[in-house]
Amino acid sequence: MNSREYLRILKEEIHSTVFATVDENGLPVTRVIDIMLVDDESFYFITAKGKEFYKQLMDKKYVAVSGMTNGEGSLNKKAISIRGKIENIGYKFLDKVFEENTYMKEIYSSKESRMALEVFRMYEGQGEYFDLSSKPIIRESFVIGKNIQVLKSGYFINDNCRGCKLCYSKCPQKCIDISTKPVGINQENCLHCGNCMLVCPFGAVEKR
């Protein structure tokens, strides 16, 4: 899938997400925030000038977001996490936010009551997509913004591998390909639990 498709899932299938910022003591703060609009390479949300959230957004110009679809049960879900740079775009698109998200008119019914609201946009970010309903779980990385490279973090096997397969025996996802030496980790199924690194007698598992 491309970024546009992940952004569509974020707005249409997830919509209500959790946003994290950092307070004046360097500690995290979270609250539920809706994804109001998306375009090819950004998403938009709103908040009111009176909120601590607004202050924290203006301070760091950075936010982390996670959300998941409403599937029944913990395993029947798609989840997206994305973190990156944001900018305040003032009242631009505020009318569009209310047009595309009519339920917002129930909270802010008059134009007057919307005076404190401003629009923010994430224009550059690193994202991860999880499909927990798939077995093994699927994990994919994506980016939004023009000049961003996908950052591949995870566990990787180096040449110290002797092919003992102890890692495979402890892997909850069985996502280690033991047909080669060194063995290989299927990154798109890995949970990043670290069992393989803990158990390897040869120091052949690296975390990047």
Added chain:
Amino acid sequence: MNSREYLRILKEEIHSTVFATVDENGLPVTRVIDIMLVDDESFYFITAKGKEFYKQLMDKKYVAVSGMTNGEGSLNKKAISIRGKIENIGYKFLDKVFEENTYMKEIYSSKESRMALEVFRMYEGQGEYFDLSSKPIIRESFVIGKNIQVLKSGYFINDNCRGCKLCYSKCPQKCIDISTKPVGINQENCLHCGNCMLVCPFGAVEKR
């Protein structure tokens, strides 16, 4: 409601939440985490030693959490946000986690595959509960832990109020009681948008 009831909602009705920590650059990170167990004044979650999340938990011993129920539509939801101090309790209650949350056995099916998992507990925190399905929206504060006072943040009217009611005209929740002078804000319905402070000609609205 008391803390125990909010914790019950967090585990039983919400269950899958978003946890925020802070990375080595002081920026927020989020991911989906389930609330595994609760007791009278704490909640429990697990993660694997190999994850960045684990490192960040051990570093700050602090986490912020938000989650919401699965109601259809953005306004048909209850949401809880809570932030506070956590501790690592190792393997204590790990078996209980798998007993009470049987779906976890689908991910970590063998005891061997659980070797990297450890249990954490939030033992002291400040929480907020929102019922977005109520009109006006209901907002309540609560705490977990024995020696914690409920922190009441929000907007308050001081004696500079002349009773002009301009604040009431801009309030999206109409949660300002204008039958008194100074007028009063119904804290349990306030969205913290700040319209009242922006519009007051007398500097009578204080943010605490």
